[in-house]
Amino acid sequence: MINKKSTEDLSTEEKIKEAARTVFMKKGYSATRTRDIAEEAGINLALLNYYFRSKEKLFEIVMMEKMQKLFGGLVGIVTDNDTTLEKKIELLTIYYIDMLTQNPDLPIFVLSELRNNGEHLIKSLPIGNVLQQSALFKQLQVNRPDINPLHFIINILGSTIFPFVAKPMIQAVGNLNPKDFETMMEERKKLIPRWIRSMLQTK
């Protein structure tokens, strides 16, 4: 546990950033007050501006981190020239479900803030070109030249990410407690790769 520093050990700057992650994630940009962040960090409001100049600058740092966390992880998998198409689908599924089980609020945060306060941040991530030129894209194109590969990417991400975006709704509809929800997501790790495989074979 050498990497897991307790809050008291962190530098002031890092304490503020950590508090900002927590509060922005929970409330979104607009509903967050800098006072909330200062309180969460256990420091004074003035220090926040001393280190980060403004609420918006601090938000952009957090937002970039979260976008990276949501979309950065897939790069290593999709660009690997040594894995089969089927293996990539399996790895993506497991990666996303595990990562989102640890960070269930990540996608709704990123996707909703992207629309409200950060559409200009999309261009910062070169994820578009990476994906278009990836091994996965080419493999999909070879397998199903009749269908835009983007459809399959959407399906993989939709199958894994959507349940977390709609989590409150799904829990209500299915009468699921948090443990039930996690169990279902665990089931999906096996089901989704099978489903995507069958999609690829369906003419």
Added chain:
Amino acid sequence: MINKKSTEDLSTEEKIKEAARTVFMKKGYSATRTRDIAEEAGINLALLNYYFRSKEKLFEIVMMEKMQKLFGGLVGIVTDNDTTLEKKIELLTIYYIDMLTQNPDLPIFVLSELRNNGEHLIKSLPIGNVLQQSALFKQLQVNRPDINPLHFIINILGSTIFPFVAKPMIQAVGNLNPKDFETMMEERKKLIPRWIRSMLQTK
């Protein structure tokens, strides 16, 4: 066109509600100022409070409408005892893609506000019981008794709704202009029912 009144013809109360729909939908609850709504409605700020007492009351009216619009439409389809499972899947797909093409920002609005300001509103919609006792649920259970029917519901909704939730990301990744995006969604109306069918057959 007898139902389509121009803005000037509406009652003041309806003008304010219409403006509230527009502004809340665009900015979300927290980022919306009652002054924005008043201006959009072409009336004075005081009138908003005269008709609706508070920002929150007005928001709840809009939010209930939007939840109804997002989830109410599926009730008629899933409870129909006279359509086959396959027909229901086709109808749900077409219904959602058409409706969301007209209202692309609806799902991200509802799902993100649900988390921030309206989790207590979920219970207002009896969608949970309706779905659990629906013909669709029973048909899924008969077809695949080995898999929780909720998985398939999530897949149908995920395939149709997720692309709209992630729209800015998808457009950036795929280098799509709005017309391209619509074309892809149109393609999905044919593809998704095929995919779900093949899922149901995949052991």
Added chain:
DNA sequence: GTCTATAACCTGATAGAC
């Protein structure tokens, strides 16, 4: 670097004239 105090502005809501 860290704090207190406060400036400068914004926001939801209401009072009161018409």
Added chain:
DNA sequence: GTCTATCAGGTTATAGAC
């Protein structure tokens, strides 16, 4: 019903002492 004016409180950001 509709308006103008304004209140009371909140919000970001900074000045200035330590």
